[in-house]
Amino acid sequence: MITEHRSAILKAVAVFGTLLALMPVAGCSIITTDGGGTSSANTDNNATTKQVKDFGTIEFPKSGSLCSSPIAIAVEMGYFKEEGITPKLVTADAETRKVGLDTGRFPITNGDFQFFPSIEKGVKTSVVGALHKGCIKIAVKKGSSIKTAADLKGKTIGVDEIGGTPYMAANLWLGDAGLNVDQKNGDVKYLPFDDANLEFEALQNGQIDAAALWDPLPTIQEQKGTVDIIFDLGSDPKFSKRFCCFIYGSNKVIKENPEEMAAILRALNKARDYIAQHPEDAAKIITEKKYSTITDQALAVKLFKDYDYAVQTDESSLIESDVDYFVDGLKKIGFLETSDTSGFAKKIYQKIDL
Incomplete structure (x- = not known):
């Protein structure tokens, strides 16, 4: 009787162990990624697995x-x-x-x-x-005689801020063309505007000769036919691929x-x-x-x-x-x-x- 009872216990333990081996382990989450940005829980050995840390x-x-x-x-x-x-x-x-x-x-x-x-x-x-790539443009009033960097010598350029990206992009372009871009005694003057729309108004009324700005406003104004773009950081030969x-x-x-x-x-x-x-x-x-x-x-x-x-x-x-x-x-x-x-x-x- 004792022998039969022991045999039954051993069989039960063996079956339980088999079931445990087949069950997924709770509390261990594996993230699999397919390389395209999607992710899902998966324990397939053929999948690429990556545990994601919670930041x-x-x-x-x-x-x-x-x-x-x-x-x-x-x-x-x-x-x-x-x-x-x-x-x-x-x-x-x-x-x-x-x-x-x-x-x-x-x-x-x-x-x-x-x-x-x-x-x-x-x-x-x-x-x-x-x-x-580039997102800075310099615009002049439609039909302006200003076509090149050299044409801006002695002129005033509007920017969003002194030291900002449009300001520096303009100076890189002008300096590369041989103009003096010294911040105090340079060949051009800069006038900052907090509001880009005011900068365009200043361009139209002659307060400034050119406007250096972030997109999209230069492009919008170009599409409206109010300005000509004389410099585009995204298409200028020296900057376009950078x-x-x-x-x-x-x-x-x-x-x-x-x-x-x-x-x-x-x-x-x-x-x-x-x-x-x-x-x-x-x-x-x-x-x-x-x-x-x-x-x-x-x-x-x-x-x-x-x-x-x-x-x-x-x-x-x-x-x-x-x-x-x-x-x-x-x-x-x-x-x-x-x-x-x-x-x-x-x-x-x-x-x-x-």
Whole structure:
């Protein structure tokens, strides 16, 4: 009787053990990615598996410019979520962004080469990626005799701010044409306007001779037939193939949480490729959800295509080359003090292992 009872117990244990082996293990979540941005729970040995770390809520600055669209697309398409990030968008001007990068409140922000002098002066940030090509244009009144950089000698150019990207882009173009762009005794004068619409009014009434501005306003005015575009950072032969809008990363986050920085860049790269492959859908999202001041979807599509958001092969080498180019250019026109431009360029670009 005891022998029979023991035999029954052993059989039961064997069956229970078999059932345990067939059951999934609770509490272990594996994320599988198919390379296209979608993810699902899966334990198939043939699937590519990747455990996603939860980085919690992370703040990202928003500006209303089309340049920052990859941040918005990464939010809307769930690319941040796929990387374990809960995004929170907050409004921030240029100075707030610099402070945020310094303290680590903002892990990244988008920005142009205008940040280079700020880095030289101590802002603790580095270029960690890129977003797109040129988005700055210089407009003159329709039918103006001003056609070239040389024609602007002795003239006044409107800008959004002294030291901003349109200001620096204009100086790079003028300096390359041989004009003196000394900030105090240069061949041109600059007049800042807080409101771009007021800048265009000043152009029409003759208060300024040219207006250097971010898109979309120059393009909108060109389509209306009120201005001629004499410089386009995105099509000018010396600038057209170069990134002008970079991704700046907080040095604090790069050092203390490199995994978080890599996750953010992966999400933004997915968003960039989405914009490049689906400009119409991306434009609809950006305009309808008011992520940008642009309300014309067709115009947004055109600019998305012009800016070339696609992630490129061996992009790190391209970014490094463009950083070096703009550092050298800014040094030549007196906006950087360093005597070692090559060393400075290498210092401010940090390649992140994705």
